[in-house]
Amino acid sequence: MSDEELERGVTGGQRPDPLATPYRERERSVTMDRVAHGAAVETAEREPDTELFTINLGPHHPATHGVLRLLCTLEGELVREVKPIIGYVHTGIEKSMETQQYWKGITFVERMDYLAYFANAMTYCNAVETLLEEEVPKRAQYLRVIHLELNRIASHLFWLGTSALDIGAITMLWWALRERDHVLDLFEMSSGQRMHTRYFQVGGVMDDIPPGWEAKCREFLDLLPGRLDQYEALLDRNEIWLQRMKNVGVVSRERLLAYGVTGPLLRAAGDPWDLRKAAPYSSYDEFDFKIPVGTIGDCYDRYRVRMAEMRESVKIVAQALDGLPEGPFITTNRKVALPPRHELATSMEALIHHFKLVTEGFRVPAGEAYNAIESPRGELGCYILADGSAKPARVHIRDPSFVNLQALAEMSEGGLIADMIANIAMLDPILGGIDR
Amino acid sequence: MPDAAGLELVAQRVRAAVGGDSVVGTHHAHRQAMLEVAPARVREVLAYLRDEDEEPYEFLASLHGVDYLPEEPRLGVHYQLLSRARVERLGVKTRVTVEEPVVPSVVDLFPTADHQEREVFDMFGVLFDGHPDPRRILMPEDYEGHPQRRDFPVGGEPVLFTYNEHKLPRWYE
Numbered sequence: 250m251s252d253e254e255l256e257r258g259v260t261g262g263q264r265p266d267p268l269a270t271p272y273r274e275r276e277r278s279v280t281m282d283r284v285a286h287g288a289a290v291e292t293a294e295r296e297p298d299t300e301l302f303t304i305n306l307g308p309h310h311p312a313t314h315g316v317l318r319l320l321c322t323l324e325g326e327l328v329r330e331v332k333p334i335i336g337y338v339h340t341g342i343e344k345s346m347e348t349q350q351y352w353k354g355i356t357f358v359e360r361m362d363y364l365a366y367f368a369n370a371m372t373y374c375n376a377v378e379t380l381l382e383e384e385v386p387k388r389a390q391y392l393r394v395i396h397l398e399l400n401r402i403a404s405h406l407f408w409l410g411t412s413a414l415d416i417g418a419i420t421m422l423w424w425a426l427r428e429r430d431h432v433l434d435l436f437e438m439s440s441g442q443r444m445h446t447r448y449f450q451v452g453g454v455m456d457d458i459p460p461g462w463e464a465k466c467r468e469f470l471d472l473l474p475g476r477l478d479q480y481e482a483l484l485d486r487n488e489i490w491l492q493r494m495k496n497v498g499v500v501s502r503e504r505l506l507a508y509g510v511t512g513p514l515l516r517a518a519g520d521p522w523d524l525r526k527a528a529p530y531s532s533y534d535e536f537d538f539k540i541p542v543g544t545i546g547d548c549y550d551r552y553r554v555r556m557a558e559m560r561e562s563v564k565i566v567a568q569a570l571d572g573l574p575e576g577p578f579i580t581t582n583r584k585v586a587l588p589p590r591h592e593l594a595t596s597m598e599a600l601i602h603h604f605k606l607v608t609e610g611f612r613v614p615a616g617e618a619y620n621a622i623e624s625p626r627g628e629l630g631c632y633i634l635a636d637g638s639a640k641p642a643r644v645h646i647r648d649p650s651f652v653n654l655q656a657l658a659e660m661s662e663g664g665l666i667a668d669m670i671a672n673i674a675m676l677d678p679i680l681g682g683i684d685r
Numbered sequence: 686m687p688d689a690a691g692l693e694l695v696a697q698r699v700r701a702a703v704g705g706d707s708v709v710g711t712h713h714a715h716r717q718a719m720l721e722v723a724p725a726r727v728r729e730v731l732a733y734l735r736d737e738d739e740e741p742y743e744f745l746a747s748l749h750g751v752d753y754l755p756e757e758p759r760l761g762v763h764y765q766l767l768s769r770a771r772v773e774r775l776g777v778k779t780r781v782t783v784e785e786p787v788v789p790s791v792v793d794l795f796p797t798a799d800h801q802e803r804e805v806f807d808m809f810g811v812l813f814d815g816h817p818d819p820r821r822i823l824m825p826e827d828y829e830g831h832p833q834r835r836d837f838p839v840g841g842e843p844v845l846f847t848y849n850e851h852k853l854p855r856w857y858e
Contacts, residue, residue: 336823341839343808344832348839379715509745509797527772618715619765619776621746630747632763642754642835647747647765655800684823 301329308337313673314411315680317654326665331658335651339684346644350610351377352451354644358631359445361646362682364407367393367400368624369646370449375530376620376631377451380613383585387574389453390532395466395569396439396448397531398562402473403432404625405555409480412552412674416493421480428476431469438462451611452586453579463570470563470570477559484552494549498660498672502546508656512627512649514676517554518546524623531622535572536565551675585611610639626650626677648682686773687740689713695775696720698738703729719776727764727779728789734766734775735794742766742775745795750805754835758782760809764791781811783834790816808833 301324308318316337322330342361346354358373359366371393378385385393406429413421433443439458440446448455484490502518515522523540525533541557543550579586583602592599615637621630627649634643657676661669687695696708699720707726712719722730734742747765764777781788790813791798802813803822810831813819821828830837 336821336825339823341832344837344839347835379717382715506744507796509795522769527769616714617719617751618717619747619763619774628746630765632747632749632751632765634751634753643751643833645747645749645751647749651800651804652797655797 350639362679364404365624372622372629372631376633379618386577388576391569398565401625403429408677415674457578497548497668499547509652513554517543517550548675650678650682687718692718724779724781742768748801750809752835786811
C-alpha cells in the first residue's frame with residue numbers, strides 16, 4: 250500500500266499478504282543478523298537501529314535471584330554495558346555483630362549467605378578458634394564436614410532448580426527442591442532447624458547426631474546419584490538448554506582471577522583451585538575426592554562442574570560417616586563451650602561456667618585473624634579484630650558472591666539479554682551475602 | 686603462610702625495592718603474617734609483591750576496612766594477598782587518620798578491588814585516590830556518615846511509623 254493511499258484513509262484494497270514471506274525472514278531482527286554476521290551488518294543503512302538505550306532490570310525481578318538491580322545499556326537486544334547496583338538488602342550484619350558476644354554472632358553470620366549457612370558459621374567459628382587457639386575434637390571436625398557437604402548439595406540443588414527455572418525448565422525446580430528437602434530434613438533431625446541451624450559452635454558442634462540419623466543420611470546418599478542422573482537425562486540432551494548454555498558467558502581464566510573470582514566459576518574455566526584441597530581445614534585432607542574442572546568456562550561448564558561437585562560431596566559425606574571417630578563433639582574447654590546439661594545439677598564449677606558463658610560470654614585475646622574456607626560459591630573469608638573483650642571489634646565476611654558479581658559485566662557485555670539472564674543464573678549470586 | 690622469619694625477609698625485600706619508608710612494621714600472630722605499610726606507598730608495595738618479588742603474591746583475596754577506635758591512626762585498610770602456587774597468604778595493612786583518610790587505589794592492579802574499595806569508602810569513609818567510580822555501594826547514595834565506624838551509633842536512625850511521619854520531613858525521598 251502506498252503512502253498516498255494511507256493518507257486518503259484507504260483501508261481495504263490489496264495489502265501484501267504477510268504470510269507470503271517465510272516465517273524466519275519475518276522474525277529476523279536486526280540484532281540476530283548482527284550476531285550471525287558479526288560487524289558486517291554495521292553499515293550506514295542500519296544507522297537508525299544502532300541507538301543505545303538504557304533500561305533498568307530489577308531489583309524485584311525473579312530472574313535476578315534476589316534483589317539485584319542491573320542498569321543495562323542495550324543496543325537492540327545486545328547488552329553493551331551492565332552496572333550492578335546492590336545494597337537493597339543491606340541489613341548491617343557486620344555492624345550488629347560488634348554489639349554481640351562471640352557466641353551470639355553465629356546466629357548473625359548464618360543469615361548472610363542464606364543458602365550456605367553452615368559455611369558461614371564454619372568460617373566465623375574457624376576465625377574465632379584461630380584467635381582462641383582452640384583445638385576442635387576430631388569427631389566435631391567430621392560432623393562439620395558432613396554438614397558442610399550436605400549444605401553444599403542443598404545449595405547446589407537450589408541453584409539448579411532456580412537456574413533451570415530462569416532458562417524456562419520448570420520441572421527442575423520441583424525435582425531439585427524435592428531432594429533439597431531431604432537434606433533439610435536431615436538438618437532438622439540433627440539440629441532442630443531446617444535453615445539457619447546454628448549447629449556449629451565455637452569449639453565444635455552443638456550436639457551429637459541423634460540415633461537413626463546416619464541411616465537416614467545414607468539413604469539420601471544412595472538416592473542422590475540416581476536423581477542426579479535423572480536431572481542430567483532431562484537437561485543434557487535438551488536442545489534448548491544446550492543452546493542457552495554452550496559458549497555463553499565465556500570469560501578467560503586470567504580475567505576471572507583478576508576479578509578475584511573463586512569457586513565453581515573459576516573451576517569451570519579449568520583452574521583446579523579449591524581451598525578444601527589447597528589449604529585443608531577441618532580434616533578435609535583425610536577424604537578422597539576430586540575437584541571437577543571445566544574446559545572453556547562457559548555456562549555449560551559451570552553447570553557441569555556444579556553437578557560433578559554434588560557427586561563428590563556425596564563421596565565425602567559417605568567417607569566421613571564411615572570413618573566418624575568416637576569422642577567428644579565439642580571441646581572440653583569449659584571456658585569456651587557450655588558444660589553438658591546434666592553436670593549443672595551436681596557440679597558447682599559447671600554451674601559457674603554455664604552462668605559466665607551465657608551472661609558474659611567468653612573473652613577472646615586481642616588480635617586479628619583472617620581465615621577462609623571453600624563455600625559452595627567460592628572463597629568465604631572471615632576477618633575478626635578482637636580487642637580482648639567478649640565482643641568482636643570488627644567482623645568482616647569476604648563473601649564470594651560479592652566479589653564474583655564483578656565478573657558479570659564481562660560475561661554479559663556483547664551478548665544477548667537472554668544470555669545475561671543465563672549468566673546471572675550460572676553466577677549463582679546470593680544477595681543476602683552480597684549486601685550483608 | 687610465611688613464618689616470622691620469612692615475613693622479615695619479605696619486609697626487607699620490600700624496603701630495598703620500594704623504599705626504606707614503605708614498611709612501617711611486621712606482625713606475626715596465629716601463624717598469620719601481616720605487613721604494615723605507609724598509606725602513600727601501598728600501591729607500590731602491592732605492585733612489587735604482585736610482579737617483582739621473588740615470592741610473588743598474584744591474587745588479592747580480600748580487601749576490607751577496620752576501625753581501631755581507641756588507637757591512632759584509627760582507620761585501617763587490609764589487603765589479603767594470596768599466592769596460589771605456594772598456597773601462602775600475606776596480609777598487608779595500612780592505617781590512616783580520620784582527618785586525612787586517603788589511600789591510593791589499587792583497582793588498576795587488581796580489578797577485584799573495585800567493589801571492595803567502594804565498600805570500604807561507604808562503611809569507613811576511606812577515600813581511594815584514583816578509583817574509577819568512587820561511589821557508595823551498599824548504603825543509599827544520599828546517606829550521611831560512615832556506619833561501620835566505631836563511633837557511629839547502632840540504630841541511630843529513626844524508624845518510620847504513621848504516628849511520627851509528620852516529624853520526619855521529606856522521609857519519602
